[in-house]
Amino acid sequence: MKMYCSNNFRIGCKIIFEKEPCLIESSEFVNPGKGQAFVRVKIRKLLTQQLIDKTFKSTDYLEIADVKEYVLSYLYNDGYFWYFINNNSFEELSVEKKIIGVNKKWLLAQDTCTITLWNNEPIAVMPNNFVNIKVISVEKSLKGNTVNVRNTKLATLITGAIVKVPLFIQTGSLIKIDTRSGQYISRVK
Structure with a gap:
């Protein structure tokens, strides 16, 4: 079993904390004038996405x-x-529906995505940050209704996702979506 000394914690290191895989998002080594040195880190649990602030002694080790x-x-x-x-x-990998979660609405056939494995078991699936998806239906809007406060309408995408789009988007349009926020970015020509 390999261990990291807390002095060697760096951004991007993957450790086991509270029996879960975690990612170190920030690390600060502190050497006060009095007392023992310590390391202040922000840890993201990979299974639950919970962010934790934690302080470790400079002599602590984690797996x-x-x-x-x-x-x-x-x-x-x-x-x-x-x-x-x-x-x-050409190896295939199957991932359970519960692990895909809400990201299923951004997955299109033949698109690449990042799959995270812990002990060779999938724990997360992250689609590309931006995807191009076809609109299959749009909400009806009144022509010339640009004075109204609401300058968007709802569009249903080929994957079943529903997003807000500008009034000029029509059924059959190809649009670019930011998968992190689920927001419309632009029309693809």
């Missing part, structure tokens, strides 16, 4: 997490599992 990230292509789903393929080795 290195066996966390790996792979960029895989999304193939299809059967309602219970989502299937991905490694384009280099």
